Amino acid sequence: MTPSPPSLTDLAEEFGTPLYVYDGDRLREQYRGLRDRLHPDVEFFYSLKANPNLAVTQSLLELGAGAELSSLAELVTAQRAGATGEQMLFLGPGKSREEIAAALAAGACLVAESLAELEVVDAEAARLGITASVLLRINPGFSLKGGGLTMGGKPRQFGIDEETVLALPPAALRHDHLRVSGIQVYMGTRILSADAITENTARILDLAERLATELDFPLDTVDVGGGLGVAYHSKESDLDPGGLTEGLNPVFGKFRAEHPDTRLVMELGRYLTAPAGTYLTRVRYTKRSRGEAFAICDGGTNHHMAAVGIGSPFRRNFPIHQVAARTDELTPWNITGPLCTPNDTLGKDVLLPADLAPGDLIGVARSGAYGPTASPVHFLSHGAPAEVLVRDGRAHLVRRRDTVDDLLDRQFPVKEMEHDRTRG
Protein backbone atom coordinates (compact mmCIF):
# COMPACT_ATOMS: atom_id res chain seq x y z
CA MET A 1 0.00 0.00 0.00
CA THR A 2 1.27 3.44 -0.81
CA PRO A 3 1.47 5.84 2.13
CA SER A 4 -0.85 8.84 2.02
CA PRO A 5 0.99 11.75 0.43
CA PRO A 6 2.54 14.38 2.69
CA SER A 7 0.63 17.67 2.90
CA LEU A 8 2.07 20.93 1.63
CA THR A 9 2.47 21.97 5.28
CA ASP A 10 4.53 18.83 5.99
CA LEU A 11 6.66 19.40 2.90
CA ALA A 12 7.38 23.03 3.81
CA GLU A 13 8.33 21.85 7.31
CA GLU A 14 10.60 19.09 6.08
CA PHE A 15 12.31 20.83 3.16
CA GLY A 16 11.98 24.50 4.09
CA THR A 17 10.71 27.35 1.95
CA PRO A 18 10.73 28.70 -0.70
CA LEU A 19 10.02 25.35 -2.31
CA TYR A 20 8.68 23.95 -5.55
CA VAL A 21 6.54 20.85 -5.11
CA TYR A 22 5.78 18.61 -8.08
CA ASP A 23 2.96 16.10 -7.80
CA GLY A 24 4.07 13.03 -9.72
CA ASP A 25 0.60 11.51 -9.71
CA ARG A 26 -0.86 14.65 -11.25
CA LEU A 27 1.93 14.62 -13.83
CA ARG A 28 1.02 11.06 -14.76
CA GLU A 29 -2.71 11.87 -14.95
CA GLN A 30 -2.07 14.84 -17.21
CA TYR A 31 0.10 12.72 -19.51
CA ARG A 32 -2.29 9.78 -19.61
CA GLY A 33 -5.35 11.99 -20.06
CA LEU A 34 -4.07 13.05 -23.46
CA ARG A 35 -2.06 9.92 -24.31
CA ASP A 36 -5.02 7.58 -23.85
CA ARG A 37 -7.15 9.66 -26.22
CA LEU A 38 -4.76 10.91 -28.89
CA HIS A 39 -4.15 8.94 -32.09
CA PRO A 40 -1.81 6.13 -30.95
CA ASP A 41 0.73 6.78 -33.72
CA VAL A 42 1.51 10.29 -32.53
CA GLU A 43 4.60 10.32 -30.31
CA PHE A 44 4.90 12.74 -27.40
CA PHE A 45 8.16 14.61 -27.00
CA TYR A 46 8.58 16.45 -23.72
CA SER A 47 10.00 19.97 -24.13
CA LEU A 48 12.52 20.19 -21.30
CA LYS A 49 12.49 23.99 -21.53
CA ALA A 50 9.21 23.93 -19.56
CA ASN A 51 10.81 22.19 -16.58
CA PRO A 52 14.26 20.67 -17.02
CA ASN A 53 14.40 19.08 -13.58
CA LEU A 54 16.04 15.67 -13.97
CA ALA A 55 13.40 13.80 -11.94
CA VAL A 56 10.50 15.49 -13.74
CA THR A 57 12.11 14.57 -17.06
CA GLN A 58 12.71 11.02 -15.82
CA SER A 59 9.06 10.71 -14.74
CA LEU A 60 7.83 11.73 -18.20
CA LEU A 61 10.30 9.47 -20.00
CA GLU A 62 9.15 6.57 -17.82
CA LEU A 63 5.64 7.25 -19.05
CA GLY A 64 6.88 6.89 -22.63
CA ALA A 65 7.69 10.42 -23.75
CA GLY A 66 10.68 11.38 -25.86
CA ALA A 67 12.64 14.56 -25.17
CA GLU A 68 12.77 17.82 -27.11
CA LEU A 69 16.02 19.61 -26.27
CA SER A 70 17.72 22.92 -26.93
CA SER A 71 21.02 22.91 -25.05
CA LEU A 72 23.90 20.66 -24.15
CA ALA A 73 22.75 20.48 -20.51
CA GLU A 74 19.24 19.51 -21.60
CA LEU A 75 20.73 16.79 -23.81
CA VAL A 76 22.73 15.39 -20.90
CA THR A 77 19.65 15.66 -18.64
CA ALA A 78 17.63 13.57 -21.10
CA GLN A 79 20.43 11.01 -21.34
CA ARG A 80 20.67 10.74 -17.55
CA ALA A 81 16.89 10.37 -17.46
CA GLY A 82 17.28 7.38 -19.77
CA ALA A 83 16.54 8.74 -23.25
CA THR A 84 17.86 6.83 -26.28
CA GLY A 85 18.87 8.45 -29.58
CA GLU A 86 15.49 7.94 -31.25
CA GLN A 87 13.83 9.57 -28.27
CA MET A 88 15.69 12.87 -28.65
CA LEU A 89 15.09 15.87 -30.88
CA PHE A 90 17.51 18.77 -30.69
CA LEU A 91 16.37 22.19 -31.87
CA GLY A 92 17.07 25.83 -31.20
CA PRO A 93 18.24 28.75 -33.30
CA GLY A 94 21.77 29.22 -31.96
CA LYS A 95 23.24 25.74 -31.63
CA SER A 96 26.99 25.61 -31.08
CA ARG A 97 29.24 23.20 -32.96
CA GLU A 98 29.80 21.42 -29.67
CA GLU A 99 26.04 20.97 -29.18
CA ILE A 100 25.55 19.77 -32.73
CA ALA A 101 28.38 17.27 -32.39
CA ALA A 102 27.10 16.01 -29.03
CA ALA A 103 23.54 15.65 -30.32
CA LEU A 104 24.74 13.73 -33.39
CA ALA A 105 26.99 11.50 -31.29
CA ALA A 106 24.03 10.76 -29.00
CA GLY A 107 21.95 9.70 -32.00
CA ALA A 108 19.47 12.57 -31.57
CA CYS A 109 17.61 13.94 -34.55
CA LEU A 110 18.57 17.55 -35.27
CA VAL A 111 16.06 20.19 -36.27
CA ALA A 112 17.88 22.77 -38.41
CA GLU A 113 16.77 26.34 -38.01
CA SER A 114 18.63 27.86 -40.97
CA LEU A 115 20.32 26.89 -44.21
CA ALA A 116 23.64 28.00 -42.73
CA GLU A 117 23.16 25.52 -39.89
CA LEU A 118 22.85 22.68 -42.43
CA GLU A 119 26.46 23.38 -43.47
CA VAL A 120 27.65 23.06 -39.88
CA VAL A 121 25.66 19.87 -39.31
CA ASP A 122 27.08 18.43 -42.53
CA ALA A 123 30.63 19.22 -41.42
CA GLU A 124 30.14 17.77 -37.93
CA ALA A 125 28.47 14.63 -39.33
CA ALA A 126 31.41 14.22 -41.72
CA ARG A 127 33.83 14.45 -38.84
CA LEU A 128 31.89 11.73 -37.00
CA GLY A 129 31.68 9.64 -40.16
CA ILE A 130 27.87 9.46 -40.11
CA THR A 131 24.93 10.59 -42.19
CA ALA A 132 22.77 12.80 -40.01
CA SER A 133 19.01 12.74 -40.22
CA VAL A 134 17.80 16.33 -40.11
CA LEU A 135 14.39 17.96 -39.94
CA LEU A 136 13.89 21.45 -41.31
CA ARG A 137 12.18 23.84 -38.99
CA ILE A 138 9.81 25.84 -41.14
CA ASN A 139 8.55 29.32 -40.35
CA PRO A 140 5.20 29.01 -42.07
CA GLY A 141 3.56 31.71 -44.15
CA PHE A 142 0.38 31.38 -42.15
CA SER A 143 -0.27 32.30 -38.55
CA LEU A 144 -3.19 31.41 -36.39
CA LYS A 145 -4.64 33.19 -33.46
CA GLY A 146 -5.35 31.39 -30.23
CA GLY A 147 -1.96 31.41 -28.56
CA GLY A 148 -0.33 33.66 -25.99
CA LEU A 149 2.64 33.93 -28.32
CA THR A 150 2.04 33.14 -31.96
CA MET A 151 4.66 32.48 -34.54
CA GLY A 152 4.28 32.04 -38.26
CA GLY A 153 3.78 34.66 -40.93
CA LYS A 154 6.33 36.92 -39.22
CA PRO A 155 10.05 37.58 -39.49
CA ARG A 156 11.63 35.26 -36.93
CA GLN A 157 15.03 33.93 -35.95
CA PHE A 158 13.39 30.50 -35.77
CA GLY A 159 13.25 28.16 -38.72
CA ILE A 160 13.44 28.81 -42.43
CA ASP A 161 10.68 30.80 -44.08
CA GLU A 162 8.28 28.60 -46.03
CA GLU A 163 8.65 30.78 -49.15
CA THR A 164 12.45 30.58 -48.93
CA VAL A 165 12.33 26.78 -48.86
CA LEU A 166 9.86 26.63 -51.73
CA ALA A 167 12.15 28.80 -53.87
CA LEU A 168 15.16 26.52 -53.33
CA PRO A 169 16.37 24.16 -56.01
CA PRO A 170 16.09 20.62 -54.57
CA ALA A 171 19.88 20.30 -54.83
CA ALA A 172 20.22 23.03 -52.19
CA LEU A 173 19.19 20.54 -49.52
CA ARG A 174 21.60 17.83 -50.68
CA HIS A 175 24.67 17.35 -48.55
CA ASP A 176 27.07 14.43 -48.35
CA HIS A 177 26.63 13.77 -44.65
CA LEU A 178 23.06 14.70 -43.93
CA ARG A 179 19.70 13.73 -45.16
CA VAL A 180 16.72 16.06 -44.83
CA SER A 181 13.98 13.72 -43.69
CA GLY A 182 11.04 15.83 -42.62
CA ILE A 183 9.92 19.08 -41.10
CA GLN A 184 9.09 20.64 -37.76
CA VAL A 185 6.81 23.62 -37.13
CA TYR A 186 6.06 25.29 -33.81
CA MET A 187 3.17 27.71 -33.96
CA GLY A 188 3.24 29.31 -30.52
CA THR A 189 2.62 28.70 -26.87
CA ARG A 190 -0.33 28.79 -24.43
CA ILE A 191 -2.90 27.81 -27.04
CA LEU A 192 -6.21 27.05 -25.34
CA SER A 193 -8.42 26.65 -28.37
CA ALA A 194 -8.90 23.07 -29.55
CA ASP A 195 -10.01 24.38 -32.94
CA ALA A 196 -6.84 26.46 -33.33
CA ILE A 197 -4.67 23.44 -32.45
CA THR A 198 -6.55 21.22 -34.89
CA GLU A 199 -6.30 23.80 -37.66
CA ASN A 200 -2.59 24.42 -36.96
CA THR A 201 -1.94 20.71 -37.14
CA ALA A 202 -3.86 20.19 -40.38
CA ARG A 203 -2.01 23.06 -42.03
CA ILE A 204 1.38 21.82 -40.82
CA LEU A 205 0.71 18.33 -42.19
CA ASP A 206 -0.35 19.86 -45.53
CA LEU A 207 2.77 21.99 -45.57
CA ALA A 208 4.92 18.92 -44.87
CA GLU A 209 3.41 17.10 -47.87
CA ARG A 210 3.82 20.09 -50.13
CA LEU A 211 7.45 20.76 -49.19
CA ALA A 212 8.46 17.11 -49.41
CA THR A 213 6.94 16.83 -52.87
CA GLU A 214 8.32 20.11 -54.23
CA LEU A 215 11.82 19.59 -52.83
CA ASP A 216 11.85 15.85 -53.18
CA PHE A 217 12.78 14.74 -49.66
CA PRO A 218 11.30 11.82 -47.73
CA LEU A 219 8.88 12.41 -44.88
CA ASP A 220 10.42 10.15 -42.27
CA THR A 221 9.23 12.47 -39.51
CA VAL A 222 6.78 15.32 -39.18
CA ASP A 223 6.86 17.23 -35.90
CA VAL A 224 3.72 19.35 -35.58
CA GLY A 225 4.99 21.28 -32.56
CA GLY A 226 2.37 21.81 -29.93
CA GLY A 227 2.07 24.82 -27.70
CA LEU A 228 -0.88 23.42 -25.77
CA GLY A 229 -1.81 25.74 -22.93
CA VAL A 230 -3.26 25.45 -19.45
CA ALA A 231 -5.66 27.87 -17.78
CA TYR A 232 -4.08 30.21 -15.25
CA HIS A 233 -6.91 32.64 -14.63
CA SER A 234 -10.62 32.43 -14.01
CA LYS A 235 -11.30 33.84 -17.48
CA GLU A 236 -9.48 30.94 -19.15
CA SER A 237 -10.47 27.30 -19.33
CA ASP A 238 -8.34 24.21 -19.70
CA LEU A 239 -8.25 22.26 -22.92
CA ASP A 240 -10.50 19.25 -22.70
CA PRO A 241 -8.45 16.28 -23.96
CA GLY A 242 -11.65 14.57 -25.15
CA GLY A 243 -12.75 17.51 -27.26
CA LEU A 244 -9.23 18.21 -28.49
CA THR A 245 -8.60 14.69 -29.72
CA GLU A 246 -12.02 14.53 -31.39
CA GLY A 247 -10.72 17.26 -33.68
CA LEU A 248 -7.11 16.08 -33.96
CA ASN A 249 -7.49 12.34 -34.44
CA PRO A 250 -9.21 12.48 -37.86
CA VAL A 251 -6.52 14.92 -39.04
CA PHE A 252 -3.73 12.58 -37.95
CA GLY A 253 -5.70 9.55 -39.18
CA LYS A 254 -6.02 10.96 -42.69
CA PHE A 255 -2.31 11.80 -42.88
CA ARG A 256 -1.41 8.40 -41.48
CA ALA A 257 -3.47 6.61 -44.13
CA GLU A 258 -1.43 8.36 -46.84
CA HIS A 259 1.93 8.16 -45.05
CA PRO A 260 1.92 4.97 -43.00
CA ASP A 261 5.68 5.07 -42.35
CA THR A 262 6.05 8.67 -41.25
CA ARG A 263 6.82 9.27 -37.58
CA LEU A 264 4.41 11.80 -36.15
CA VAL A 265 5.64 13.91 -33.26
CA MET A 266 3.94 16.36 -30.95
CA GLU A 267 5.91 18.55 -28.54
CA LEU A 268 4.45 19.11 -25.08
CA GLY A 269 5.92 21.29 -22.38
CA ARG A 270 3.71 23.51 -20.28
CA TYR A 271 0.64 21.32 -20.79
CA LEU A 272 2.29 18.34 -19.07
CA THR A 273 4.06 19.98 -16.15
CA ALA A 274 2.24 23.21 -15.24
CA PRO A 275 -0.75 21.65 -13.41
CA ALA A 276 1.53 19.40 -11.35
CA GLY A 277 3.56 22.16 -9.68
CA THR A 278 3.01 24.36 -6.63
CA TYR A 279 5.35 27.10 -5.48
CA LEU A 280 5.41 27.40 -1.71
CA THR A 281 6.55 30.61 -0.07
CA ARG A 282 6.24 31.62 3.57
CA VAL A 283 5.02 34.98 4.87
CA ARG A 284 7.78 36.82 6.75
CA TYR A 285 6.13 40.15 7.46
CA THR A 286 2.77 41.75 6.92
CA LYS A 287 2.23 45.47 6.65
CA ARG A 288 -0.07 48.10 5.29
CA SER A 289 1.01 50.86 2.94
CA ARG A 290 -1.36 53.66 1.94
CA GLY A 291 -4.41 51.51 2.38
CA GLU A 292 -3.09 48.30 0.81
CA ALA A 293 -2.14 45.11 2.63
CA PHE A 294 1.20 43.44 1.86
CA ALA A 295 2.37 39.97 2.77
CA ILE A 296 6.12 39.88 2.25
CA CYS A 297 7.35 36.34 1.67
CA ASP A 298 10.65 34.48 1.62
CA GLY A 299 10.44 33.85 -2.13
CA GLY A 300 8.89 35.77 -4.98
CA THR A 301 9.46 36.50 -8.62
CA ASN A 302 13.13 35.56 -8.23
CA HIS A 303 11.78 31.97 -8.40
CA HIS A 304 8.55 32.56 -10.23
CA MET A 305 8.79 35.27 -12.84
CA ALA A 306 5.89 33.75 -14.77
CA ALA A 307 3.52 34.83 -11.99
CA VAL A 308 4.08 38.45 -12.99
CA GLY A 309 1.94 37.72 -15.99
CA ILE A 310 4.37 38.22 -18.84
CA GLY A 311 2.83 37.76 -22.24
CA SER A 312 -0.54 39.09 -21.24
CA PRO A 313 -1.62 42.67 -21.94
CA PHE A 314 -2.66 43.33 -18.36
CA ARG A 315 -1.79 41.74 -15.09
CA ARG A 316 -3.70 38.68 -13.98
CA ASN A 317 -2.84 36.63 -10.94
CA PHE A 318 -1.89 32.99 -10.91
CA PRO A 319 -4.10 30.87 -8.64
CA ILE A 320 -2.78 31.77 -5.17
CA HIS A 321 -4.07 30.36 -1.88
CA GLN A 322 -3.13 30.14 1.76
CA VAL A 323 -2.17 26.61 2.76
CA ALA A 324 -4.14 25.54 5.87
CA ALA A 325 -6.20 28.73 6.14
CA ARG A 326 -7.87 29.42 9.51
CA THR A 327 -10.71 31.64 8.31
CA ASP A 328 -12.78 32.13 5.18
CA GLU A 329 -13.05 35.86 5.73
CA LEU A 330 -11.14 37.26 2.74
CA THR A 331 -9.47 40.55 1.97
CA PRO A 332 -7.17 41.75 -0.87
CA TRP A 333 -3.45 41.16 -0.32
CA ASN A 334 -0.37 42.00 -2.32
CA ILE A 335 1.91 38.98 -2.17
CA THR A 336 5.50 40.10 -2.58
CA GLY A 337 8.98 38.61 -2.28
CA PRO A 338 12.43 39.56 -0.97
CA LEU A 339 13.72 41.51 -3.98
CA CYS A 340 14.36 45.24 -3.83
CA THR A 341 12.08 46.06 -6.75
CA PRO A 342 8.34 46.77 -6.80
CA ASN A 343 8.09 44.28 -9.67
CA ASP A 344 8.64 41.50 -7.16
CA THR A 345 4.92 40.96 -6.76
CA LEU A 346 3.64 37.39 -7.09
CA GLY A 347 0.02 38.49 -6.79
CA LYS A 348 -1.76 41.83 -6.71
CA ASP A 349 -5.01 42.27 -4.76
CA VAL A 350 -5.33 38.52 -4.22
CA LEU A 351 -8.30 37.60 -2.07
CA LEU A 352 -6.78 35.75 0.86
CA PRO A 353 -7.70 35.25 4.51
CA ALA A 354 -7.86 38.51 6.44
CA ASP A 355 -5.77 37.10 9.30
CA LEU A 356 -2.73 36.22 7.17
CA ALA A 357 0.29 36.45 9.47
CA PRO A 358 4.04 35.79 9.57
CA GLY A 359 4.76 32.07 9.33
CA ASP A 360 1.75 31.34 7.13
CA LEU A 361 2.27 29.41 3.97
CA ILE A 362 1.25 30.67 0.53
CA GLY A 363 0.84 28.27 -2.41
CA VAL A 364 0.95 29.34 -6.04
CA ALA A 365 -0.74 26.58 -8.02
CA ARG A 366 -0.16 25.62 -11.67
CA SER A 367 3.49 26.46 -11.26
CA GLY A 368 5.15 23.35 -12.72
CA ALA A 369 6.20 25.02 -15.98
CA TYR A 370 8.57 27.94 -16.63
CA GLY A 371 9.29 28.28 -12.92
CA PRO A 372 12.78 28.62 -11.44
CA THR A 373 14.68 28.11 -14.68
CA ALA A 374 12.72 30.89 -16.38
CA SER A 375 13.22 33.27 -13.45
CA PRO A 376 16.05 35.57 -12.32
CA VAL A 377 17.15 33.18 -9.56
CA HIS A 378 20.46 34.99 -9.19
CA PHE A 379 18.92 38.41 -8.67
CA LEU A 380 20.03 39.72 -5.26
CA SER A 381 21.95 36.45 -4.98
CA HIS A 382 19.15 34.47 -3.36
CA GLY A 383 19.85 31.44 -5.56
CA ALA A 384 17.60 28.67 -6.82
CA PRO A 385 14.92 27.17 -4.56
CA ALA A 386 14.69 23.53 -3.53
CA GLU A 387 12.45 21.23 -5.59
CA VAL A 388 10.58 18.19 -4.33
CA LEU A 389 8.78 15.51 -6.33
CA VAL A 390 6.06 13.53 -4.58
CA ARG A 391 5.48 10.09 -6.10
CA ASP A 392 3.40 7.25 -4.74
CA GLY A 393 3.03 9.05 -1.44
CA ARG A 394 6.75 9.71 -0.97
CA ALA A 395 8.58 13.01 -1.16
CA HIS A 396 11.93 13.08 -2.97
CA LEU A 397 14.26 16.05 -2.84
CA VAL A 398 15.05 16.45 -6.55
CA ARG A 399 17.03 19.66 -6.31
CA ARG A 400 18.60 21.12 -3.22
CA ARG A 401 18.42 24.88 -2.77
CA ASP A 402 21.49 26.94 -3.66
CA THR A 403 23.78 27.79 -0.80
CA VAL A 404 25.92 30.91 -0.53
CA ASP A 405 28.91 28.74 -1.47
CA ASP A 406 27.10 27.53 -4.59
CA LEU A 407 26.69 31.14 -5.60
CA LEU A 408 30.23 32.24 -4.76
CA ASP A 409 32.32 29.22 -5.71
CA ARG A 410 32.53 30.30 -9.33
CA GLN A 411 33.71 33.83 -8.58
CA PHE A 412 37.26 34.94 -7.97
CA PRO A 413 38.77 38.09 -6.53
CA VAL A 414 41.38 39.80 -8.67
CA LYS A 415 44.74 38.44 -7.59
CA GLU A 416 47.55 40.91 -7.26
CA MET A 417 50.58 39.86 -9.29
CA GLU A 418 53.73 39.16 -7.32
CA HIS A 419 55.63 42.10 -8.89
CA ASP A 420 52.74 44.49 -8.02
CA ARG A 421 53.09 43.64 -4.40
CA THR A 422 56.85 43.89 -4.29
CA ARG A 423 56.91 47.14 -6.23
CA GLY A 424 57.58 50.26 -4.18
Ligand SMILES: *Cc1c(COP(=O)(O)O)cnc(C)c1O
Ligand atom coordinates in the same frame (compact mmCIF):
# COMPACT_ATOMS: atom_id res chain seq x y z
C1 LIG B 1 9.03 26.39 -25.98
C2 LIG B 1 8.87 25.37 -27.04
C3 LIG B 1 8.07 24.24 -26.82
C4 LIG B 1 7.29 24.02 -25.55
O1 LIG B 1 6.24 24.92 -25.52
P1 LIG B 1 5.05 24.75 -24.46
O2 LIG B 1 4.17 25.89 -24.78
O3 LIG B 1 5.63 24.78 -23.12
O4 LIG B 1 4.42 23.43 -24.75
C5 LIG B 1 7.98 23.30 -27.82
N1 LIG B 1 8.64 23.47 -28.99
C6 LIG B 1 9.41 24.55 -29.24
C7 LIG B 1 10.11 24.66 -30.54
C8 LIG B 1 9.55 25.54 -28.29
O5 LIG B 1 10.30 26.61 -28.54
